[in-house]
Amino acid sequence: MIRGLDKITGTLLVALFALIVLWPTFASNYEIGVGFDTMRWGALALSWVVLSGMTGYFSFGHVVFFGLGAYIVAVTWLVLPWWGGVLLSGVGAGILAIMVGYPCLRVRGPYFVILTFGVAELVKFIVINIEAGLSMSGRMLLGGPSTITLYYSMGVLAVLAFILAFWVRQSRFGAGLRAIREDEDAAETLGIPVHRYKMTAFVLSAIIPGMVGGLFVIRGAFFEPPNVFDPRVSLTMIAMAVMGGSDDPRGTVVGVIFLALLSQYLWANFPQLYAIIVGLLLVIFVLAAPDGMWGRWQAAKRRSRSMQTQDS
Amino acid sequence: MALLEINNIEKRFGGVVAVRNVNMIVNQGERIGLIGANGAGKTTLFAIIAGNQRPTSGTITFDGERISGRRPDAVSRRGVARTFQIVRPFGELSVMENLAIGAMFGARQERSIDEAEARASEILKDVGLTDRAADFASDLTLAGRKRLEVARALATEPKLLMLDEVLAGLTPSEINEAVAMIRDLQEKYKLTVIMVEHVLRAVMQLCERIVVLHHGEKIAEGSPEQVSSDPAVIEAYLGTSKSLGTSRS
Numbered sequence: 001m002i003r004g005l006d007k008i009t010g011t012l013l014v015a016l017f018a019l020i021v022l023w024p025t026f027a028s029n030y031e032i033g034v035g036f037d038t039m040r041w042g043a044l045a046l047s048w049v050v051l052s053g054m055t056g057y058f059s060f061g062h063v064v065f066f067g068l069g070a071y072i073v074a075v076t077w078l079v080l081p082w083w084g085g086v087l088l089s090g091v092g093a094g095i096l097a098i099m100v101g102y103p104c105l106r107v108r109g110p111y112f113v114i115l116t117f118g119v120a121e122l123v124k125f126i127v128i129n130i131e132a133g134l135s136m137s138g139r140m141l142l143g144g145p146s147t148i149t150l151y152y153s154m155g156v157l158a159v160l161a162f163i164l165a166f167w168v169r170q171s172r173f174g175a176g177l178r179a180i181r182e183d184e185d186a187a188e189t190l191g192i193p194v195h196r197y198k199m200t201a202f203v204l205s206a207i208i209p210g211m212v213g214g215l216f217v218i219r220g221a222f223f224e225p226p227n228v229f230d231p232r233v234s235l236t237m238i239a240m241a242v243m244g245g246s247d248d249p250r251g252t253v254v255g256v257i258f259l260a261l262l263s264q265y266l267w268a269n270f271p272q273l274y275a276i277i278v279g280l281l282l283v284i285f286v287l288a289a290p291d292g293m294w295g296r297w298q299a300a301k302r303r304s305r306s307m308q309t310q311d312s
Numbered sequence: 313m314a315l316l317e318i319n320n321i322e323k324r325f326g327g328v329v330a331v332r333n334v335n336m337i338v339n340q341g342e343r344i345g346l347i348g349a350n351g352a353g354k355t356t357l358f359a360i361i362a363g364n365q366r367p368t369s370g371t372i373t374f375d376g377e378r379i380s381g382r383r384p385d386a387v388s389r390r391g392v393a394r395t396f397q398i399v400r401p402f403g404e405l406s407v408m409e410n411l412a413i414g415a416m417f418g419a420r421q422e423r424s425i426d427e428a429e430a431r432a433s434e435i436l437k438d439v440g441l442t443d444r445a446a447d448f449a450s451d452l453t454l455a456g457r458k459r460l461e462v463a464r465a466l467a468t469e470p471k472l473l474m475l476d477e478v479l480a481g482l483t484p485s486e487i488n489e490a491v492a493m494i495r496d497l498q499e500k501y502k503l504t505v506i507m508v509e510h511v512l513r514a515v516m517q518l519c520e521r522i523v524v525l526h527h528g529e530k531i532a533e534g535s536p537e538q539v540s541s542d543p544a545v546i547e548a549y550l551g552t553s554k555s556l557g558t559s560r561s
Contacts, residue, residue: 179413182402191388191417
């Protein structure tokens with residue numbers, strides 16, 4: 001049995017995987033789109049958790065990898081096959097993470113938050129200016145693959161992101177990252193190579209978002225910088241991870257499904273209240289349950305266990 | 313055999329000299345006490361040995377290899393472990409995870425998580441925290457967190473264990489227990505121990521040799537008896553009183 005995976009969550013994960021695989025066979029085109037978006041958010045939030053959930057370095061600019069991935073696909077659209085562009089997006093995002101990670105990971109706490117946000121905005125405006133310089137007001141991406149192909153491609157990324165986050169969470173590497181989150185100086189004094197670990201986590205958390213951005217822009221068939229570099233993309237992945245639980249990828253999955261379903265419902269019924277309700281929920285979670293739904297559930301399990309041992 | 317050699321170590325913070333020209337040799341298997349008033353430079357010296365701070369000048373050799381100027385993780389991998397005066401548990405991780413992390417890194421470098429937890433369990437037994445293994449470290453009492461701090465450092469399988477005021481803030485009975493624990497651990501794991509401590513009674517009981525720092529300088533070194541009757545020490549500590557030994561009886 002895989003370490004840390006009990007029967008119930010294991011079964012639920014297998015059921016979720018089956019649902020992802022079978023969804024297009026009975027869902028409408030619109031519902032396939034909903035599935036695509038939910039998995040997009042899943043891949044993003046789970047990637048974010050690899051860095052920010054594990055190390056506590058709260059990236060507020062993860063959209064930069066998503067946006068860069070979209071841009072790479074848009075620029076190479078007529079040169080490379082669509083999947084080639086998507087793979088290149090992952091590489092590009094990884095390289096950007098190496099360049100950005102070195103200066104950003106030198107600072108902690110709010111400074112890291114501000115710096116990552118700033119870098120994302122910086123790259124956004126660089127891309128806007130390049131496109132303006134080329135007299136491009138958006139790029140059309142015509143002749144892309146079918147909705148089903150895109151759906152399954154996104155499914156692969158979402159599953160990979162989960163496997164990556166799950167592996168990190170229960171590995172020695174992940175133990176080192178979580179120690180960094182709790183107390184970086186103590187972690188380094190215990191022999192954890194903190195700089196190398198943080199950098200590795202940063203790059204690992206950037207690659208999949210790059211490819212996700214590529215698939216996203218192919219599905220929309222239109223590239224526009226403000227759209228793919230929208231800071232709300234960072235905010236949404238953070239909200240999902242925090243509400244579900246950012247210390248455990250299983251919790252993140254719960255958060256993604258919860259917020260994705262809620263978004264569907266709110267957009268359909270109260271579109272004008274959507275941002276207010278999501279913002280309010282995020283505030284409540286950060287204040288009352290920063291460890292998310294998963295963390296609360298684990299705490300409840302611990303309490304009932306310790307009550308049983310006291311009774312016996 | 314000298315395990316640790318400290319040569320002419322000096323540390324300045326701007327114009328303030330925290331440690332001035334300290335020389336010291338620590339032999340394999342020794343228990344050394346490092347005492348001195350607040351601000352004497354004891355914790356700074358620990359931080360320099362462990363790599364948390366770089367010395368302004370001087371060198372430190374550990375186990376035949378120069379460690380001064382290296383990062384703390386590199387020093388830790390060579391077999392130096394320290395605790396922090398203000399305990400720094402990984403609060404949101406379980407007691408077991410705290411120790412397992414120590415075993416996975418440090419000098420132990422345990423690759424298998426099961427093996428790391430096996431070692432953690434053994435040390436938890438040694439320090440009497442077995443019942444708390446599943447609790448969050450932040451839920452422990454101060455005495456428990458001090459034990460955890462020692463246990464986590466020990467999990468890295470150090471040759472040299474540096475204890476920074478692990479007795480401070482404990483009740484007299486807790487101090488007695490902790491002193492017995494340190495002695496047992498030292499024997500069982502064949503450790504060399506340097507301890508910074510204000511609880512002089514405990515230092516006198518535990519340590520074979522005592523080094524006294526005052527305003528960053530080493531002013532005395534010797535057996536507990538020699539040091540406690542040294543006039544320079546008495547003056548530094550008490551100003552005018554006659555003997556330090558009174559508190560021992």
